[in-house]
Amino acid sequence: MRDDKIIQVAINSPLRRVFDYSAPKKHQTHDIQVGMRVQVPFGNKSVIGIVVAITDKTDVPAQKLKAISDVLDTAPLLPSHLYKLVCWSAKYYQYPLGDVLAQAIPALLRQGKEKNTLDALEKKKLTPHQTHGLIIPGPLLNAAQKNAVQNVTKQISKFHVFLLHGVTGSGKTEVYLQILKSMLANGQQALILVPEIGLTPQLLTRFQERLGLPIGVVHSGLTDKERLLTWLWAKNNELKIIIGTRSAIFTPFANLAIIIVDEEHDLSLKQQDGFKYHARDLAVRRAQLENIPIVLGSATPSLESLHNVERERYQLLELPERAGEAVHPLFKLIDLRRQKIKNGIATTVLPVIAEHLKQGNQVLIFLNRRGFAPVLMCHECAWVLNCSRCEIPMTLHQKPYQAQCHHCEKTQAIPKKCAQCSSTQLINIGAGTERVEEFLNKEFPHIKIARIDRDSTRRKGELEAKLATVQDGTAQLLVGTQMIAKGHHFPNVTLVVVLDADGGLYSADFHASERMAQLLLQVSGRAGRAEKPGEVLIQTHHPEHPLLNCLITQGYMEFVRQALAQRNKANLPPYHYFALLRAEAVTGSVCSEFLQAAKQILKTANNTVQLMGPAQAPVEKRQGRYRWQLLLATKNRSHLQQLLHHTLPLIEQLKEARKIRWSIDVDPLEML
Ligand code: ADP
Numbered sequence: 001m002r003d004d005k006i007i008q009v010a011i012n013s014p015l016r017r018v019f020d021y022s023a024p025k026k027h028q029t030h031d032i033q034v035g036m037r038v039q040v041p042f043g044n045k046s047v048i049g050i051v052v053a054i055t056d057k058t059d060v061p062a063q064k065l066k067a068i069s070d071v072l073d074t075a076p077l078l079p080s081h082l083y084k085l086v087c088w089s090a091k092y093y094q095y096p097l098g099d100v101l102a103q104a105i106p107a108l109l110r111q112g113k114e115k116n117t118l119d120a121l122e123k124k125k126l127t128p129h130q131t132h133g134l135i136i137p138g139p140l141l142n143a144a145q146k147n148a149v150q151n152v153t154k155q156i157s158k159f160h161v162f163l164l165h166g167v168t169g170s171g172k173t174e175v176y177l178q179i180l181k182s183m184l185a186n187g188q189q190a191l192i193l194v195p196e197i198g199l200t201p202q203l204l205t206r207f208q209e210r211l212g213l214p215i216g217v218v219h220s221g222l223t224d225k226e227r228l229l230t231w232l233w234a235k236n237n238e239l240k241i242i243i244g245t246r247s248a249i250f251t252p253f254a255n256l257a258i259i260i261v262d263e264e265h266d267l268s269l270k271q272q273d274g275f276k277y278h279a280r281d282l283a284v285r286r287a288q289l290e291n292i293p294i295v296l297g298s299a300t301p302s303l304e305s306l307h308n309v310e311r312e313r314y315q316l317l318e319l320p321e322r323a324g325e326a327v328h329p330l331f332k333l334i335d336l337r338r339q340k341i342k343n344g345i346a347t348t349v350l351p352v353i354a355e356h357l358k359q360g361n362q363v364l365i366f367l368n369r370r371g372f373a374p375v376l377m378c379h380e381c382a383w384v385l386n387c388s389r390c391e392i393p394m395t396l397h398q399k400p401y402q403a404q405c406h407h408c409e410k411t412q413a414i415p416k417k418c419a420q421c422s423s424t425q426l427i428n429i430g431a432g433t434e435r436v437e438e439f440l441n442k443e444f445p446h447i448k449i450a451r452i453d454r455d456s457t458r459r460k461g462e463l464e465a466k467l468a469t470v471q472d473g474t475a476q477l478l479v480g481t482q483m484i485a486k487g488h489h490f491p492n493v494t495l496v497v498v499l500d501a502d503g504g505l506y507s508a509d510f511h512a513s514e515r516m517a518q519l520l521l522q523v524s525g526r527a528g529r530a531e532k533p534g535e536v537l538i539q540t541h542h543p544e545h546p547l548l549n550c551l552i553t554q555g556y557m558e559f560v561r562q563a564l565a566q567r568n569k570a571n572l573p574p575y576h577y578f579a580l581l582r583a584e585a586v587t588g589s590v591c592s593e594f595l596q597a598a599k600q601i602l603k604t605a606n607n608t609v610q611l612m613g614p615a616q617a618p619v620e621k622r623q624g625r626y627r628w629q630l631l632l633a634t635k636n637r638s639h640l641q642q643l644l645h646h647t648l649p650l651i652e653q654l655k656e657a658r659k660i661r662w663s664i665d666v667d668p669l670e671m672l
């Protein structure tokens with residue numbers, strides 16, 4: 001092989017390009033392979049990059065071409081399937097390859113500092129095998145569970161996507177366990193993605209007790225050392241199972257046999273800043289590259305996944321019944337229009353709460369709004385205390401006593417006088433969890449209340465302590481935000497009250513009704529999980545709303561059918577493909593100028609992708625910056641991909657781009 005080859009290197013830099021180098025003097029080009037780390041001169045520094053291609057051509061003049069200073073690996077760092085996934089993600093999400101590689105490779109490896117760490121650990125004799133060997137048998141599966149397990153396990157070594165739809169408590173986790181048990185018998189490995197780290201400790205113990213295999217956990221809270229070790233142990237097949245949040249999708253495996261994505265509808269699987277990837281979608285892509293089955297599980301599958309079932313791309317597996325003795329809860333809409341509401345609770349609801357408490361059962365009050373009151377208003381002139389950086393009302397808090405912006409976390413003292421007319425008649429409008437707790441404390445003085453939200457669980461151990469008082473029955477009333485909506489088992493909860501269902505009914509984001517439906521079902525899934533039947537009361541000003549009615553009378557699948565029909569008619573995803581070009585700056589006009597210029601470039605390059613805007617984002621300002629967006633929509637996904645691929649390098653060069661922050665979000669899940 002000739003040694004005048006050009007080596008293309010991806011470097012972790014914000015530029016959308018790779019850099020050309022010549023081979024180092026002491027190395028033959030054939031020693032260098034795609035996927036290896038190399039040390040290269042970059043500007044006046046020396047940095048580590050990854051070889052992404054070896055070619056013959058370069059635009060760099062020969063005298064300017066620099067040589068690689070060192071080759072750090074003897075083999076590519078990432079297994080080839082994973083390397084392909086990384087390249088695919090960079091292309092699909094229009095993100096620089098060097099930055100995507102940085103997500104896939106632990107920091108210590110990127111810095112070339114792994115050796116010292118590994119030597120130190122070697123001395124400590126740390127191993128991944130921390131299991132006790134004790135295996136607890138699971139329950140006998142019911143017919144639907146068995147059917148699900150059989151369907152999946154017969155697809156060994158073949159790409160196939162399953163959507164496991166089972167209401168909360170229907171035994172999905174048991175299905176996962178059985179699948180793993182039969183598939184991991186011969187040294188094979190599994191990847192399990194979960195939305196939140198709060199749920200992983202319990203899951204980890206359950207998996208360990210049942211499978212007796214070495215399991216690694218991946219999440220954003222790991223130290224660099226822990227991340228490196230887990231990464232290497234998974235790559236060397238010493239860990240058989242990796243349970244992790246979205247970034248775990250980039251874990252290397254020696255012998256991956258199956259991927260499971262739990263709560264596949266959950267928003268936290270999508271990274272919302274920087275590299276905006278959806279871990280579920282990447283998981284499906286990875287399963288395809290590795291030619292293995294994948295199971296997406298949820299009580300409330302996403303519209304995207306159910307649309308894929310409709311198109312016969314995914315196979316639906318249903319668990320229609322709750323496992324064991326539990327039965328489905330009973331729903332009832334509470335019309336707020338013709339009755340008094342005190343501190344967020346309708347007067348007709350209070351006696352129902354009292355009755356359930358009298359029976360010795362537990363009651364869960366759900367309100368997705370922390371703090372005491374969401375608005376402070378002047379009774380004389382209607383002035384509202386707004387965050388100066390976001391221009392939205394600040395939330396009042398009692399403990400500590402202050403006003404807080406829930407967008408940017410800015411805090412300030414609660415004013416005693418109106419800023420406009422100096423009146424001292426300032427009133428709290430609306431209710432948050434703090435206020436509901438205070439009110440219920442007065443209404444039911446002998447009942448212990450556990451309030452679970454971000455404020456009441458900030459300190460380490462607080463969440464666990466509060467959950468424990470619910471589990472052991474000391475706390476009979478539970479007030480909480482979406483923190484309580486997921487995962488937890490509260491067997492004695494027989495009544496769930498949803499204080500405000502209206503937020504999701506009318507929103508500038510078309511995703512809102514889907515989110516509302518999922519949240520309502522997840523919360524109500526907390527009721528009647530054991531033998532006791534559950535009751536769910538939903539407070540709303542729109543009891544006639546068709547989607548809300550459909551959801552509670554006909555169930556989630558019919559809701560999805562209607563919601564999909566609406567999306568289809570309105571040319572919305574998943575029928576059309578969206579990408580959102582966002583701009584943020586301290587003045588709105590520079591955002592608009594940048595997006596106008598970008599639109600010109602996009603327009604010149606295509607005629608099939610629809611361009612909508614630029615327009616102010618529905619949330620116009622955040623943290624002192626104005627927000628604008630340009631929406632790209634098309635029926636043809638590859639047109640969109642090609643357009644972005646060709647135009648983003650030009651958009652990046654725009655002089656307006658230097659004055660603002662901009663980003664591209666492919667398949668945006670949040671349009672505000
Ligand atoms: P999900 O993951 O769908 O919420 P789980 O798998 O956690 O459901 O099951 C809910 C509860 O029901 C657990 O306590 C589990 O042990 C129990 N369970 C699951 N399947 C069965 C079964 N076939 N027979 C008896 N109990 C079961």
Ligand code: ZN
Nearest residue numbers: 378381418421
């Ligand atoms: Zn006033």
Ligand code: ZN
Nearest residue numbers: 387390405408
């Ligand atoms: Zn703010």
